[in-house]
Amino acid sequence: MSLRILMFLAVMSAVTGSPSSTVAPEATSQNQTVNPTGAAVDGGVSPDSTNEIQESDLNEPQEDEMETGVLNPDHYPARRAARVVQHYLNTRYGSPYKVFHLDTVHSATAENVTDSGRKYQVEFSVKDMISKKSVKSSAEVFFPKLDEATEKQLQELWYQQQRLQQQHTPVVTISCQEPLAIDTKAQEEAWYQQNKVNQSLVSQNLPDSHGHIEPGMEPLWHLGIVASSFIMLNQSTENTLYNMAQVANVTQLETENEQLKFEYDILLHDMVSQEIPRWRMQFTWSPTEGVRVLQMQHLPKCHNCKLPETN
Template structure:
């Protein structure tokens, strides 16, 4: 009798797997035990997968079925739409001292609307990453199918909009406006995932500016994350606006591609980020993947 019980338990274990397995993204850095502290996370809570690897196919099929109506908050349809809200908030309210990240999707619903569009209604938690302030927000994202057009986004996150960073922004602005030698820097973060403290506002500013690209490029089938500032050059100030030339690397999480872009933009505390030029650079076969892009 005891032998039969052991056999049955072994079979059940092989079918269902461990009930506490968590799949986490793996960084490319040699030290995979430490995630880069300034990278914007996909969510704080990562999806738990029950069973063995072959169940991923079942999950993908389930995602497709759930893409209309109530959504699983941990599955791609809800996560992708919510990530677009993060990019939207950064384009509207981001600065060198105010950076928004998606913390959690609480609920979501998707429906087909007129003109082959898809509308997602979401309840999410958004975190201001620098000041570590979190707010629950309601958002609506509408994707246009069959064409490359920016998603339409509406989001109600009133408390996050009111975070006061004016003093830090003004100090940053005056520092670089009066800087006799124009700034130039590379590899934020470096190959060890490190950013010097005085360079962090430039990383934040590059992340905010890159959200204009990610918002413009995002579809129902993409999931973008900022990977690295490969190069930043300060240009002469124009009309009281700081001007920057950035070469950035984005990580498209679905295809696992690293996509390089050139960004020319201005910034001031009063005007925020104003993008003058966005140019996707040719694919670099010999380029190394930046560290900790997940």
């Protein structure tokens, strides 16, 4: 426990006259101006307000030392590790009709692994945004140790030009039922065939500034969340907490093979720094192959970018 916290406990004990006075182990946020109604939520801004922002998601880690041992499942460190597993599941099982978001963290522990990083064990539930079905899972998440300069470099480099992401991406080992064994094959095949013929999908601002998405555009939004999980998984560290905020632009590209090909401009939301990083992605998707990322490019900062409202 830091000297600052010890001094605070001593003052609190003297003021209240109670030797049992304690401070909750929650690390409070340095961004006190955060407005939860304007922030992205688990899995992104949902047009039906399916996901609710957790106040604990806005709590930053202690500056002097990360917690070890048993963690409060409602606080930032535990939810950050579970959120990484959410992104991991989306990259492997997500589709325009199956998107995972973090529901509840049941328990979590953390331990230092010599000088190489920190390992988290988490028990949690994830829910499919579309079917609303959930499943309880467990996972181990290992965050490689990063110095400040490396972490900054990681956030600035282009995915295709450097190997840094591969060297410092969190490592996830999951023990889970076949994630939400929901049969979406018919819906995926119909959407695939429709867009394989037309190949003309173009849209902007999903959701719009009022948090609204036209029903016909929801599969594009869901696909954007799944694709953005590749970015968020690669970029996650112990000092970030990413959500998908908005698809700024999406264009379907021509392809000569059996895959649908898209280019997305995506706004993420790091709830720790309150920054809104912009990324451009090119990827393919089909019901049999899932999402295959071709390019991920970190774009210059957008000083006028704003998060869409929630309903």
